[in-house]
Amino acid sequence: VHTWEDEHHSFIKAMKMEKIAYSFFGFLIVGIAGFTLMSMMSLSVMQKIPQIGILGAMGTRKEFIGAIFLIQAFITWIISSSLGIILSLIIINLDKSYHFIEILFPGAVFYDFPLILNNNYILLIMFVSLLMLMSAAIYPSIKAANIDPVQSIGFNR
Secondary structure, three states: OOOOOHHOHHHHHHHHHHHHHHHHHHHHHHHHHHHHHHHHHHHHHHHOOOHHHHHOOOOHHHHHHHHHHHHHHHHHHHHHHHHHHHHHHHHHHHHHHHHHHHHHHOOOOOOOOOOOOOHHHHHHHHHHHHHHHHHHHHHHHHHHHHHHHHHOOOOOO
């Protein structure tokens, strides 16, 4: 007796390899995005060094200066994740109504599969993006909190 899996062993193996490759590239993209977020937050700190120095000279605590950049990252997360999910839902609804993907890629879609973004995926996306953005903001916020006020007031870019 031969099963379908026995007859299509090479196909199943290729599908598993494709899954591993997509996972690898997905993690690579997430890693690059994390480093990009951290460099953007570091650049934000560098642009504000004189202002951070003035805050430090006025007696602002280091924890508050660091919290400023964490709050900036949190606000960035709220705006960017909301816009991303809203745009995704708009594209999904356009595809349901007007078959948007088939119009953009004629002849390239071999299987008719619906685009789905349920509430669990939305929550997962928001949680992972919050985790990434906050972890990318920790180093720049610590860096900002430890800037010497005297040297930073006269800092030239």
